[in-house]
Structures are given as structure tokens and as C-alpha cells.
Amino acid sequence: MARITAEQRTKIQNDLLHKGKALFIQYGFLKTSIDDIVQACGIAKGSFYTYYSSKEELYYAILRKEEAIKKEIMVEIMRETLPPKELLVRLFEKSWQAIEGNPFLRSVYKRGEFERIVSRLPQELLDEHAREDLEKSAEFVRWLQAKGITETDPEVLIGLFRTVILIPLHRAEIGEEIFPKMMAKMTACLAEGLTSES
Numbered sequence: 001m002a003r004i005t006a007e008q009r010t011k012i013q014n015d016l017l018h019k020g021k022a023l024f025i026q027y028g029f030l031k032t033s034i035d036d037i038v039q040a041c042g043i044a045k046g047s048f049y050t051y052y053s054s055k056e057e058l059y060y061a062i063l064r065k066e067e068a069i070k071k072e073i074m075v076e077i078m079r080e081t082l083p084p085k086e087l088l089v090r091l092f093e094k095s096w097q098a099i100e101g102n103p104f105l106r107s108v109y110k111r112g113e114f115e116r117i118v119s120r121l122p123q124e125l126l127d128e129h130a131r132e133d134l135e136k137s138a139e140f141v142r143w144l145q146a147k148g149i150t151e152t153d154p155e156v157l158i159g160l161f162r163t164v165i166l167i168p169l170h171r172a173e174i175g176e177e178i179f180p181k182m183m184a185k186m187t188a189c190l191a192e193g194l195t196s197e198s
Contacts, residue, residue, distance in 0.1 A: 015041040016051055021062045025103045029059055029113045056120045059113075064129065066105055069098045074140045084148035085191040092187050095165040109169050134158070149194050157194075164190065 019040040023032045038045050052058040141154040151157050
């Protein structure tokens with residue numbers, strides 16, 4: 001039996017991520033089986049387990065890859081020379097656009113799949129990723145504070161950003177007509193509140 005090359009290994013890995021993502025978007029996590037994924041990738045079922053120990057691990061790997069957009073946004077914002085209030089407005093707007101423009105991220109939260117998947121993953125995997133996220137976010141928060149953001153607790157800021165960024169997923173519940181006005185008002189209030197001395 002011919003040995004698989006590093007190039008073939010990379011191709012299979014990429015196929016699992018890309019084709020798995022397409023299936024998860026179309027059918028959701030529960031209705032997508034490992035059989036569906038390996039059939040789409042043209043590999044044997046046993047080969048799947050060379051890369052991932054479960055469907056949950058593949059899903060989480062795709063989620064981590066998609067969430068890399070956060071780092072791109074942070075890097076882009078850190079190149080800006082705007083005043084603090086405008087900087088926050090830009091940060092929120094870019095983050096909202098990224099979530100609304102990403103069907104996978106929308107489906108994760110809309111279908112409530114995040115909690116289901118996370119509950120089935122090894123705790124050490126989640127802890128490692130949480131640590132990485134906190135380190136990356138803390139550096140960005142320190143930069144924002146140096147630019148004039150007055151909140152001193154990094155965890156409060158990170159929690160606030162996470163909460164605010166997910167609001168567009170509730171556009172339908174809030175109401176299509178009022179949503180843009182509400183977002184503009186909320187952005188202005190947050191920018192004012194986070195840059196004013198208490």
C-alpha cells in the first residue's frame with residue numbers, strides 16, 4: 001500500500017475543513033454525519049480519525065479557523081490613527097460585518113450549536129484555546145487602554161466586546177426596521193461610555 005505524502009495529507013486536511021464547513025452550514029451539526037463528510041472528501045471513514053477523533057473536534061477546528069477573523073480585525077484596528085471614540089465605533093462595525101458576512105459563524109450561534117459541541121469536547125482542548133484567546137485579547141485591550149479607553153478591567157472589556165459583537169445575530173428579534181437605528185445609538189453610547197472618565 002502506497003504511503004500518503006505530506007502534500008496529500010495537507011489536501012485531505014483542507015478538504016475536511018472546507019467540505020465539512022459547507023455541510024455544516026447547509027445541514028447543521030446534528031444532521032451532518034461523518035459518513036457525509038468522508039463521502040464529500042472522497043476518503044475512507046477510517047481516514048477521518050487520523051485527523052479528528054470526532055465530528056465535534058472537526059467542527060471546533062472549523063470554528064477556530066473562522067474565528068481567526070478576530071485577529072485580522074484587531075490587527076487592522078491597531079493600524080488606525082483615529083480618536084478613541086471613533087476607534088471603538090470602527091471596531092464594533094467591522095466585527096458586526098464579519099459576523100453577519102460569515103454563514104458558518106452565524107449558524108453556530110443561531111442554531112445554538114456552540115453549547116452542544118463544547119459540552120462534548122475534552123476540557124483541556126477548551127482550556128488551551130481559552131488561554132490563547134485571552135492572551136491575544138489582553139494585548140489588544142492594553143493597546144486600546146493606551147489609546148484612551150478608560151475601562152481598567154480587561155476581562156470586563158473582553159466580555160463586553162464578545163456580547164456586543166453577537167447582537168447582529170438577533171436582528172430579526174429586534175426588528176429589521178429599528179435595527180440600524182438601534183445599532184447606531186448603542187455604538188455611540190458605548191463609545192462615549194468607554195472613553196469618558198467616570
